Structure formats: C-alpha cells, structure tokens
Amino acid sequence: MEKYLSVIELEEAATSILPKTARDYYRSGATDEHTLKENKRAFQRLRIRPKCLVGLTDCNLRTTILGDEVSMPVGISPTAMQKMAHPDGEIANAKAAEKEGVIFTLSTIATSSIEEVAKAAPQAVKWFQLYIYKDREVTKNLVLRAERAGFKAIALTVDTPFFGLRRADVRNKFTLPQHLRLANFEGHLATKIHSSGDGSGLSTYVNNLFDKTLTWDEIKWLKSITKLPIVAKGILRGDEAVKAVEAGCAGILVSNHGARQLDGVPATIEALPEIVEAVKNYNVEVYLDGGVTTGTDVYKALTLGAKAVFVGRPALWGLALGGQAGVQRMLNIFRTELESTFQLAGTSSIADITRDMVVHESVYSKL
Amino acid sequence: MEKYLSVIELEEAATSILPKTARDYYRSGATDEHTLKENKRAFQRLRIRPKCLVGLTDCNLRTTILGDEVSMPVGISPTAMQKMAHPDGEIANAKAAEKEGVIFTLSTIATSSIEEVAKAAPQAVKWFQLYIYKDREVTKNLVLRAERAGFKAIALTVDTPFFGLRRADVRNKFTLPQHLRLANFEGHLATKIHSSGDGSGLSTYVNNLFDKTLTWDEIKWLKSITKLPIVAKGILRGDEAVKAVEAGCAGILVSNHGARQLDGVPATIEALPEIVEAVKNYNVEVYLDGGVTTGTDVYKALTLGAKAVFVGRPALWGLALGGQAGVQRMLNIFRTELESTFQLAGTSSIADITRDMVVHESVYSKL
Amino acid sequence: MEKYLSVIELEEAATSILPKTARDYYRSGATDEHTLKENKRAFQRLRIRPKCLVGLTDCNLRTTILGDEVSMPVGISPTAMQKMAHPDGEIANAKAAEKEGVIFTLSTIATSSIEEVAKAAPQAVKWFQLYIYKDREVTKNLVLRAERAGFKAIALTVDTPFFGLRRADVRNKFTLPQHLRLANFEGHLATKIHSSGDGSGLSTYVNNLFDKTLTWDEIKWLKSITKLPIVAKGILRGDEAVKAVEAGCAGILVSNHGARQLDGVPATIEALPEIVEAVKNYNVEVYLDGGVTTGTDVYKALTLGAKAVFVGRPALWGLALGGQAGVQRMLNIFRTELESTFQLAGTSSIADITRDMVVHESVYSKL
Amino acid sequence: MEKYLSVIELEEAATSILPKTARDYYRSGATDEHTLKENKRAFQRLRIRPKCLVGLTDCNLRTTILGDEVSMPVGISPTAMQKMAHPDGEIANAKAAEKEGVIFTLSTIATSSIEEVAKAAPQAVKWFQLYIYKDREVTKNLVLRAERAGFKAIALTVDTPFFGLRRADVRNKFTLPQHLRLANFEGHLATKIHSSGDGSGLSTYVNNLFDKTLTWDEIKWLKSITKLPIVAKGILRGDEAVKAVEAGCAGILVSNHGARQLDGVPATIEALPEIVEAVKNYNVEVYLDGGVTTGTDVYKALTLGAKAVFVGRPALWGLALGGQAGVQRMLNIFRTELESTFQLAGTSSIADITRDMVVHESVYSKL
Numbered sequence A, B, C, D: 001m002e003k004y005l006s007v008i009e010l011e012e013a014a015t016s017i018l019p020k021t022a023r024d025y026y027r028s029g030a031t032d033e034h035t036l037k038e039n040k041r042a043f044q045r046l047r048i049r050p051k052c053l054v055g056l057t058d059c060n061l062r063t064t065i066l067g068d069e070v071s072m073p074v075g076i077s078p079t080a081m082q083k084m085a086h087p088d089g090e091i092a093n094a095k096a097a098e099k100e101g102v103i104f105t106l107s108t109i110a111t112s113s114i115e116e117v118a119k120a121a122p123q124a125v126k127w128f129q130l131y132i133y134k135d136r137e138v139t140k141n142l143v144l145r146a147e148r149a150g151f152k153a154i155a156l157t158v159d160t161p162f163f164g165l166r167r168a169d170v171r172n173k174f175t176l177p178q179h180l181r182l183a184n185f186e187g188h189l190a191t192k193i194h195s196s197g198d199g200s201g202l203s204t205y206v207n208n209l210f211d212k213t214l215t216w217d218e219i220k221w222l223k224s225i226t227k228l229p230i231v232a233k234g235i236l237r238g239d240e241a242v243k244a245v246e247a248g249c250a251g252i253l254v255s256n257h258g259a260r261q262l263d264g265v266p267a268t269i270e271a272l273p274e275i276v277e278a279v280k281n282y283n284v285e286v287y288l289d290g291g292v293t294t295g296t297d298v299y300k301a302l303t304l305g306a307k308a309v310f311v312g313r314p315a316l317w318g319l320a321l322g323g324q325a326g327v328q329r330m331l332n333i334f335r336t337e338l339e340s341t342f343q344l345a346g347t348s349s350i351a352d353i354t355r356d357m358v359v360h361e362s363v364y365s366k367l
C-alpha cells in the first residue's frame, strides 16, 4: 500500500479496479454533481496563514470526541454495504479504525452486523449511524443492539427522508449483489433490497421503509430509549443546528451526505462557519464530512471550528485496494499530512490552533 | 423514453438526430452565445439551504397560475414551428402538457393552428403567445381566435421588435421546410417565410411583418379587444416590470427569449430577484424561462419569487425524440427532480418555501 | 466576403492565410499576452439591461466626432505597415472607411503616405496618428503635411516611449519586407527599419528614433504648429486623462495599444468609466479601442461614456481577406450587430442610451 | 542562450533535459501544488496603471539592499544542491550573479562550499542561507565561516522546522547523487543524505538534523555570534513580520519556500501588502520570492512595497541549460522585461514608483 501517497491516488486506483456498479454507487453524487465537485473545491478557496519559530514540540494530534480519546481528529463516516468493496467489508474498516485509534461509524444498512463489528474491533470507538424506519420497533431494536454492543454514539442521519437521485444507480438498476445481505436485519428487511424495479433497488428499499415524516421531536423519543449521545448528521444551516441542539443532540455533523442527496447545496466547509457561530453558546461538538481529501483540508475544518472531520469515500477506496491495510494506509496518509500541516503551520497540537490561522481567499482581493 | 434520466441527455440525444438546419435553429442563441451559457451557469451559482426533520408530508407540487390549477409549476414556453422536430408538432406538445397537467403556450408562428391545438388538447391550460403584426387586423384576429378557442392568457412577447442575430440561421439560410406552413395564417402570411433572401428567411419574415414601433400603450388596446389576462414575456429589468404592470399586465414572464435576441443580457435567474422586488406591491404573478434544466433550477426560481417557470428547448428535445411521449418524459424528469428537491430541502409544498432557502454562492465567500 | 458573419470569423480566416511574420506581428500582444485576452474578456463581464416597447424608430447610428459627422461610432485605429496584409494597404483601408462613412486613422509608420491616402479617399474623415521623433523637424513636417492634406485630427500616441516586448517579433527578427517602405519618410527614416540586428527590426527603429523624454508640455508645442485638434491616444487612468485635457487635448482615446505595449495593464473597457468620470466637467470627447469585437462591445463602451470606439486588428483581418471589400465587410458586420443591439436594447439612437443600460456582472452576485 | 526570450521558455527547455529525479526535486511543490500555481496566478490578478509623457530618462534599476548596491532589484534565492543541475553548480550561479551585479544566496545544503563560492565570485554580493542544526556548534561554524568569507547577510529560513511533503521526491526516493556531497559539511553531515530509507532521503536528513524547536529568541543568539544582518526568510503574516523585526531582523523575505513547504498558504504576492503595512514604522527592508516569472511580476512586487524580489527556480532552469551563461540569460530576461515595464509604466527609477501604480483586478469590478 505504501506506493499510494495521497487519497487522490487511492481514489484513482480503486475506481479503476472496482466493478462498474459498485464504483458508480460509491463515487456518484446527486443529479448533476455540482456539489460533489464543490465539496472539494471549496477547501481550495481557503488559505492557511502559518506561523514560524513558535517553539514546536512533537506534534500531538490526540483529541477527545464526545469524551472518547482518539489518536487524531479524523474519523470514518458511515457508508453502506462495504462488502461490495472488499469481502471483509465493515469488519476490515472497523479493525483499521481500531488499529489507528480513530472513530468508526457503522451504517444502518451495512453488510456486517452491529454484533459482528463489535466483536471484530472491540477496542475501536464505534458509532452507529441510524436511519429511522417507519416501523419503530425495528428502529428501537437497532439502537438497543448498538448500545448493548458497546457503540458510543448514535449518528442520526437527518438529511435522508429518502434517497437522492443518483443517475448512475438508476441506470445500473443498482441493488446489493445476491450473495450479500443487509446484515443488521432479518427477513425481508435484509433482502428486499435485492429486488429492483425499474430503477435503483436501494432507492426503492429506502423510500418504502424509511420514515420521512420525522420531526425534531424524534430526538426526544431516541433519548427515551438510549443513554447514548445523539449526533445529528446532515446539518447545513445554523438555525437547523440550533434546533438539533435544543432537541437534545450532543453533536452536529455538518454533512451533505457526500453530495449524494440534493445537488446545489453548499459545500460542507462553506456551511461550517455559520453553524459553529450559531451553536457557540451551547455545549455541543461540531464535526464535518464531505470532500475531505488532504491533511490541509482537515486543518482548515479544525480551524473553522470543527472538533473532528470524517471521511466516507476515502475509506471505501482504501478498503477496495487492500481491505484493512488499505484503510490504514488511507488513515496514515491523513496522519502524515496532518502532522506536516500542524507543524508547518506552527501549531503543535489542536489547542494551538486559533481562528486566525485560516482565511477565505477573497481576503486577499482587498488589497 | 425511460432511458433518458435528465434533460441534458434529452438534449444530447435530440441534437444528434435532428437535421442540421432544425438543430441549429432550435439550439442557437444570439451572436456569441454568452448569455446562452450564462442562462444555465447562473443557476449553478445559487445554493439551496435545506432543512431537516420538518415533518414532511407527501410532496405537493400543485399550484395555480392566473387562477388555473396545474400539477406543477413548470410550463411549456412558446417555440415556433415545432413540426420541424416531429410531424405531430405543437399537437403532440399540447397533448403532453394536457396529460401532465401543465400549461402549454402556442407560438404565433406555429405549424399547428390555434384551432387544431384547441381541438387536440381541450383540457390543457393553453396560453397563446402573441407577436403584434403591423397589420392590426391580423393581430386582432389571432387574439379573438385564441380567446374563442379557450386559451387562457395572451403571452405578449415584448423583446422582439425584430429577430436577434443567429449566425447559424443566416449561414443555413434558414426557412420553414416547403411542406410546412405557419398554420395560424392564410396566404402570404403563412408562406412568405419560405422565400429566403441572402440570410435567414425567418428573420426577413419577422422584420417585414412585425411592428417594432410598439409602446406600452399597446396593452390598453389589447385589453380593449380581449378579456384574457396579458402576460408580458421578455422582461429583464425591475422598472420595465413596473411599466408592464401599470400598463395592465397580469403576469410578467422574465425571459431573454432563450438568449436568442440580444447577447450579453443578464441570465434570467440573475434578473429575477430585482423584478420580484420591483412589483412586490402589485397584484401580479412573475414567471421565468431560460436555461431551466433541472429540478433544482426550478426550485431556485420559485424561491427567488417566481410563481412558475417555463421551458422552451427541453420540450423541443422531448418532441424530437418521441413526440408526445418525449415531451411527457421531459416533464416527468422535471417532476421527479422537483419532488426530490422539495423533499430533500424540507419543503412539502410551494407554500413551505421561504426566501432563505436559497442564497448566492458569494455569501459563502464572506467567512 | 458575405460568408463571414462575425469579426471572429474574419480573424480566423485572415490568420490562416497571412504569412507567419505578418500574422505574428499583427496578432501579438506584449510578453505573456494576459491583457490581450482581458481586452476581450472584460467586455463579457458587462451586462446590457434592455428595455421593451419603447416605440422604436428606425435605428440611427449617426454621430459627430470632433465636429465631423460619421455614419456610426466605430472608427479605424492606426495600425502600422498595412501593405503586409494586402498590396493596397492603407489606401484600401481608407477607401473602405470613406465608403462606410467612418473615421480612418493613418499611422506615422504607414506603408502609404499621407498624400497618397488623402488623394485616394478625399471624402473620408481622416486622422493622423503621430509618433514624435527626436528630430522635431521630422515631426513638425508630418503634422503640417497631415493638416495640409485635409486630415482632421492628430492622434498623438502617448503610450509608446518605445515599443513593447513582443516575443514573436523578436523571434522572427521582424522587419518590413524589402519591397515596402515607410511611406511618410524619405531616406534612412523610410528604410532603416529593414536592417534588423538580433531582434525585432521595428523595435530597434522605434527605440532609436522616437523621443521617449516627452512630457505633457509637448501638447503646447503641437498646438503651436497646428490648428488640428489633438487626441491623446493611450490613456488608462483618470488622472492622466485630466493631465491630457489640461494640456490642451480635445479628445482622449482610452487605449492600451491593443495590449502590445505593457502586459498586465487594465483592459480598456475596465479603464473607461474612471476616465469618463475624471473628465466629466471638461469639454472633451472620450473614445476607446482594444478588443472591440462585436456590436454589443461597442454598445457597452458607448453606455459607459465613450463617444466612439475604434478597431485596429479587425481592419487588418478584413484587409488581409479582401482589401477594401474586406474592411467594408468588417465595418458592415459591426453596423449590423450594432443596429441589432441598439434596437433590441430599446434605444433607437445614441441619444437614447442612458448609463443604466449596462452593469458589471458582479451586480448580479448581490442577491 | 539568446533563443530563450522568457523565463517560461527556460523552464520548459530545462525541465525537458533534466533527469527525472532532479527535475522533480526542482519543480515540485508541497502535496497538491495549489500554492505552487497560485504563486504565479496571483500576480496576474494585479493590474499596472501606467502613466504617460512623464519625461522619461534612461531607465535606472539600481538600488541598495542592506546597504549594498545592486544593478537591479532581482536577486537569487537559495536553492539546495545545484550541481544536480550543472557540474558547476553554485559556482556558476554565483559568478552569473557577480557578473550581473545582483545578490546571490548560498544554501546551507549546497553542493559547493562557502569558501569555494567566495573564491569564485569575490565581487558578488553574497548572502548565506542558514538552517539551524540541532548541533549549535555546527550552526555557529557555518555562520562564522560565511562572515569570514565576506558574505553580507544571513538569510535565516524560518519556514522549515522540517521539510514539506513533496510526493515526487518520496516516490523517487530522492537523495543526492553519490558523486556529490553537501559541501559545507564534513563527514556524516555531508553524506548522510545519501542513505534514503523508504522515502525522500533529503527529508530524512532534514528531519533528523534540523532543530524544529526554535523560537524568535534564536535571533538574539545569532546576533551574539555575528555582526551580519539577519533576514527572516519565510514570513507570510504581518504579525510574524513584526515579531521578526522586534527580534532583531534587518530584513523580511516574504516567501513560502517556493510553495514547497505547506500547500494552501497564500501566494507570496498576496501576503506582501499586509506585511509591508505591518512593519511600515520599523527600519526594515521587505523582499519577496515565489513565482516571480516576468518583469511585470517584479514591478508589481516593488509597487506593493518590496525592496527587491528573489528567484529560485528560474536560476535553476538557467543553470541547467547553460551554467553561468544560462543564469545570466535568465537575469537578462528579467532586466529587459523590467526596464520595459519601468519605462512603459512611466517610471524611470525605483524612486518614481508610487503605490497607485498597481491595483487588484477586483477594483475594476466596482463599476
């Protein structure tokens, strides 16, 4: 894996070996994919303003997230059905996270079950990503199993009343390959996804089973059934973040679902500052995912107020190329780049970062 | 038709099968076609700011336009001479609109007559697009026939004292093919278009017959001969919109004629907010056409104050590919994308949309 | 010539037939040619805001420039050595201008003499472009001959203490072909240009003979020897325009010498508004050249305060393709496009144009 | 060498003949190389506002830097290991600088020693670029030798606690070729660089030996061991510049190390104005390097307040193509372009330049 020196290279290599259906599913964004591009480009419009001769100590990337210590502020976002990328799927991914000391988030619609993942990576800080099913017993069951299995938080995805329009998936009549199943479920909930109608089978599954009528009151219900902290995943506005916190969420994951839901929404790094500002007087942690590709991206997000960032596709590319080793390679690329950024920016640890370390490029147009 | 998943694909497929003369006529914009590109690009500079967990109900796209109920706020703009795209021409287009419950607008210089269209699509909400001929009897006759045939509004095109410079049409010496005629007319008004001099035959026809000396007083005259509401089609400035309303128009169609008249004018979505602001204290509806290609485009226009949008070329592409079925496919693509946008933005109906749902991308440069 | 429908097409056709040395000389801008591109692009960043139903009359493009009536506000800028483009050179160009009723400006370093041009195009409104030679007798002689020959103004080029760095000319060791001469001169002043050292022969000629020590006092001297009005050609700043006027100039030609002198200066249409503003309380006319390619460009310049625009290269392209007929074709393209722009913008004559007809595109980013 | 007319051409020619390892090492920037591109592009976003008829005298580019007279305000930045470009390496480079009357800066990790360079180019104004080794005796020794050898300043590089991530170097396992040595050192300090582990050998060397714990107090120590003025090389913020000056530096070299350290930092010409402003009340000179490619770039930097600019890679390209003659050619290209810029901008000498000669392009969007 050492020959890969950047996440971009992992992406290029992985997309060249994955079968078309899986590649398209992993890579695509919603409709015209403008936001997919902007998620990356928006990082490039920010400038880091480095300091010198600050008396650097060894670089310390450690931080805590919802009280759990992690080796660096980069975690793994939930992505569905990882066994299409590699036979070891979520297991390999979780083990990589465990080994590297970062958070792993398991998707509701994973191809490995809560219990399998818990058993394979007992020391990992694991979060469970929740989709709320119309059938609340099904939903409750998932939450209780995650709590029982030692998961540390529920990442409630709030941007998915149903699935975005991803043209390649419709064209491919995308479904989970027959030999795989949605491992957190039994019976038709696990396999219904196989039967595709005239479009994306996944989409049909989601639209039939997920509850799109949810309101922020749902958080209350969730808190009534679990002690785990709730992270609202998919927030892009300050006022929505406030609603999430006031409803009882302990964390806000600024996300546009990897630009897979609604095209034309802001890049996540664009949305971050407004959200950090909106909740600054609350006791809540803010995270970000979407388009994070290099160590400087991570640094920029931290400077703008994120407690950590998460990556979705980068883990899939690593997984596809080398299973657990591939995901570890991906994490190590981030670690190396992030250490380099910290030190060259003149900050030895997260505590050293101040808001003035990053500005928008437009600041330099006002000569 | 189901293989086409986006309007862009319809456009690509249609332009590859249309004969050059028709394709050029349909596709072209004025001179250097900067505005043609900007009509689309300007939409991409807007960002949708979605809300979550709003308690979605089933998506309801219904609305009323000048009192008539339609199934969604997307109508069909008038485009001339549709039988070049498909033998069924305007008939197929109108029937598609009828089936899909949207407005169909018939061009003055159509290849199907007012009466033919009325008969073929009696239930459709039909508008008649009017060019004012120097010969006012000819003009009056058109209006009275449209009213008699059950059309619901007169869309008076105000941006066409004569035709814009479209180089491809000049080069092709564009005229209506010999087997077709301008069906709303008899005699030389119907066929004079066939004789092309040394440039576009259409242009010569228009320049000879249309009255370019019009003023806003014309609205008064129009209102004296018909009870139908008048929509001013082709407004790009707030002060002009006020003039239109004060002259008696019931609707403003913000339009640059598909960028076919004057290159270098604003994209329509750029012009929209100023116009909505200018007429906000008047009892008038504002619509937009020009470059609308996806459901998110429609949503953006609605958020900025349009009561509905119209599409010109997309209907031609659908028509060319599949007649009525092709136009219906086009409308269904918009419907699917618009429903997806509504729901993923957290708005179940048009009434839910508030002005804060969309901002210009430059908002995100002010970190 | 009728097959050419735009200046861009003239340019493409002409550059494909001209010999490399001439083509490079005509086409090039200084060093990296950023300003060469910006001269054109800057026009595209402006938007025309058209009015409708204004009661158009026939389009009237006539105007007066320094008291002389012209058929439209588009004149021909001085460009050196036109016989390289066509055997008839400046004669053909001047005759085209005469025929079309526009201003023709003869370069000091032309391949046809003042007297030859005067004789060939007696009715043309002719200006003489002046370079001031170290030898003031030479200079005075030129001015007196121009006045005597019926030229109507002296366009004093103020941006050329010596020639800009044009790499292609250096590489080509550009000189005037042996069979041609600088027709306004006798002896070595006419032929010295033939001997090229190790770079551009033209450049060597200019650097040796032109007087770079000039100050604004020179205008006084000029006015002491001629009654002709002086136009300062090559102004890019408001404060410089004021200096020119206060020194006695009757006109300001906002120009960057076709981006051939100093790369990195503003596009001329960028510089125009500041200059118009600076001299608004003076009795002076402001013109512009540089990158004018379409009728909408002309219209934008007029709206921002130019009394007329001039074109340099477009005349060379016309000349190369068809001699006098080619230049006339070029002028007719501008006339057609300008008429179209006037009428579609809702302005029948120059007097109808108001400053609100054009805005910068950035206005539309402030939603 | 005369066939090369621009630095861009030197770059193209040199990169086509250099062996891959050297070419990659010289050319690369850190990680994604955004800043590498921006270093050049940012210059293009500035506009020069030329004056006319100012009464030019012969162009005088002479200036003094830290009291030493130079023939123009363009010096040579330190770049490591120049014998990979040409057998004469730093010697040729220094002799070119001597011949052309500009500053030459020798890198700590050069392939020619302090004494060799001093002997070869005794008349050159030479600076010594210092990296501070953990072993302070080693460091002190370098400084004392430079002072003794007649170097005029110490350029202390403050942006390199360790080396940036340059992917090509890692991939190439970049080390100094076996036949070369770091000529300022004896024993392992000179040769350890040869042994590459699993990545860039240079990087390993640097990370092992350089002291990254430095603070601004180091300046005091440096001043206690040498009388030479200290220039802080690698400043990108106003507040950091103030720290440098208050710590005792006589000069600030605004630099991002040729975009080789941290990607995503500002282009140097973007950072310059803030730094000039911050130290305007101190007795300190400000310089800039990074992306300087043409004479207009130099002029822009001077206008924004730089006393001089330096170039790194351009000297390497010249060196690779022609040894001393190649570097002289590079300097002469700058001289020619700079003279042209000075005169065409209407400034005969550095004293003539005023701050209003340059503005950001965005000024021209506020019509």
Ligand SMILES: Cc1cc2nc3c(=O)[nH]c(=O)nc-3n(C[C@H](O)[C@H](O)[C@H](O)COP(=O)(O)O)c2cc1C
Binding pocket: A025, A026, A027, A039, A077, A078, A079, A080, A107, A108, A109, A129, A157, A233, A255, A256, A257, A258, A259, A260, A289, A290, A291, A292, A310, A311, A312, A313, A314
């Ligand atoms: C293939 C794929 C599957 C995903 N599945 C889920 C999911 O099951 N649940 C969820 O909340 N988010 C899901 N996401 C969104 C990710 O959690 C995350 O927000 C996104 O991938 C971040 O953007 P990035 O891929 O650019 O890092 C998925 C994303 C991808 C690419």
Ligand SMILES: Cc1cc2nc3c(=O)[nH]c(=O)nc-3n(C[C@H](O)[C@H](O)[C@H](O)COP(=O)(O)O)c2cc1C
Binding pocket: B025, B026, B027, B039, B077, B078, B079, B080, B107, B108, B109, B129, B157, B233, B255, B256, B257, B258, B259, B260, B289, B290, B291, B292, B310, B311, B312, B313, B314
């Ligand atoms: C081929 C074609 C013919 C048109 N004919 C007419 C017409 O007869 N009358 C009219 O008012 N507008 C006409 N238009 C303009 C359309 O009504 C509408 O404003 C425009 O097409 C909207 O832009 P769009 O094509 O990007 O959707 C025509 C447009 C096209 C493309």
Ligand SMILES: Cc1cc2nc3c(=O)[nH]c(=O)nc-3n(C[C@H](O)[C@H](O)[C@H](O)COP(=O)(O)O)c2cc1C
Binding pocket: C025, C026, C027, C039, C077, C078, C079, C080, C107, C108, C109, C129, C157, C233, C255, C256, C257, C258, C259, C260, C289, C290, C291, C292, C310, C311, C312, C313, C314
């Ligand atoms: C080939 C060429 C020769 C020129 N020669 C002269 C000249 O002799 N005197 C002068 O004042 N300007 C000269 N110019 C500048 C033109 O007068 C004019 O400013 C410029 O061409 C306008 O830009 P455009 O070519 O984009 O229209 C020359 C320009 C070109 C392209």
Ligand SMILES: Cc1cc2nc3c(=O)[nH]c(=O)nc-3n(C[C@H](O)[C@H](O)[C@H](O)COP(=O)(O)O)c2cc1C
Binding pocket: D025, D026, D027, D039, D077, D078, D079, D080, D107, D108, D109, D129, D157, D233, D255, D256, D257, D258, D259, D260, D289, D290, D291, D292, D310, D311, D312, D313, D314
């Ligand atoms: C190949 C190479 C080696 C360099 N070595 C050093 C060095 O040893 N010490 C140092 O302070 N800067 C070094 N630099 C940075 C240069 O001094 C200078 O800051 C940079 O090259 C300026 O950018 P430019 O190359 O775009 O002109 C090096 C740069 C390059 C390209």
